[in-house]
Amino acid sequence: MTNGVHRFSAVQRELRDRFAGIVETGDDWIEVGRIGEGESESWRVRNPADDMVGVAKPGPPRADQDGHFRAAHEKIAFDLAHLIGLPVSPVVLWPKDIGTVYKVGRSISCWAFPQGDKWNVAEGKGLISAIQKQSVAAEVAAMRVFHAWIGDGDRKPDHVFVDTDSPPDRLNIAFFDHGNSMSAAWKGPNANCGVCGHYLAGVPEDKDTMLAVAEHIAACSDSNVQALVDRIPARYLPTGPRGHIIQNLLARKGNLRGLVGI
Numbered sequence: 001m002t003n004g005v006h007r008f009s010a011v012q013r014e015l016r017d018r019f020a021g022i023v024e025t026g027d028d029w030i031e032v033g034r035i036g037e038g039e040s041e042s043w044r045v046r047n048p049a050d051d052m053v054g055v056a057k058p059g060p061p062r063a064d065q066d067g068h069f070r071a072a073h074e075k076i077a078f079d080l081a082h083l084i085g086l087p088v089s090p091v092v093l094w095p096k097d098i099g100t101v102y103k104v105g106r107s108i109s110c111w112a113f114p115q116g117d118k119w120n121v122a123e124g125k126g127l128i129s130a131i132q133k134q135s136v137a138a139e140v141a142a143m144r145v146f147h148a149w150i151g152d153g154d155r156k157p158d159h160v161f162v163d164t165d166s167p168p169d170r171l172n173i174a175f176f177d178h179g180n181s182m183s184a185a186w187k188g189p190n191a192n193c194g195v196c197g198h199y200l201a202g203v204p205e206d207k208d209t210m211l212a213v214a215e216h217i218a219a220c221s222d223s224n225v226q227a228l229v230d231r232i233p234a235r236y237l238p239t240g241p242r243g244h245i246i247q248n249l250l251a252r253k254g255n256l257r258g259l260v261g262i
Ligand SMILES: Nc1ncnc2c1ncn2[C@@H]1O[C@H](COP(=O)(O)OP(=O)(O)O)[C@@H](O)[C@H]1O
Pocket: 035, 037, 038, 039, 040, 041, 042, 055, 057, 089, 090, 109, 110, 111, 112, 118, 158, 159, 161, 176, 177, 178, 179
């Protein structure tokens, strides 16, 4: 699976690889306005250096969220997906106002495709054909295993971004919103948490890919996985939840067939 299960264009692959190479952005992103949906009350941001758009999460600071490490989860999820070769929208950490306004920092998740809609919106507009749904069976199967690995039960059609410039017989998709994964679900070692089922109607279940991806994740070296968690600076992720994340990722990675039920 060296090329991964995705159909990102060369431009998108470049962005993905570049974001995987950095932990924190040093750019002066501009806050453009509220996104206007989602529990994190995220803000739309723009990088004036290259006009890249993205979503900064979380939005307005809330004291009850200081122990919710959304930014760290978003970044680790993207980095792990990159390690495996799976289509997650590129994420960097954004240090602006960390420790003051934003106690545990923010992440920026960028558009995987220059043009697109969330799956539910594209579906509502009738933009996704039956053939296109069939064409994403492998990606959807792979991501189901991945989400079981990272303890993410918060999966739904409006966390899938659809490239509205996809060819008629193939759909390009990317997954986002991993703020509620990992330490949000794992409060200790060997944590129990539910896994999500199949939630995209019309997409066939591809068991062969699920099995292949479970094996592929199991074969990733523990040190590579741990290194991606450990490179997150402490101000975004304190020692306790960091340890739980590493322990659960390593414990679950060899047990994905059982967790997913395949
Ligand atoms: N990478 C992305 N690509 C496209 N849209 C995004 C992306 N990240 C966030 N969004 C938009 O921002 C909204 C809120 O983001 P989300 O990650 O779902 O945060 P929340 O934690 O608030 O649910 C989404 O519903 C979507 O419209």
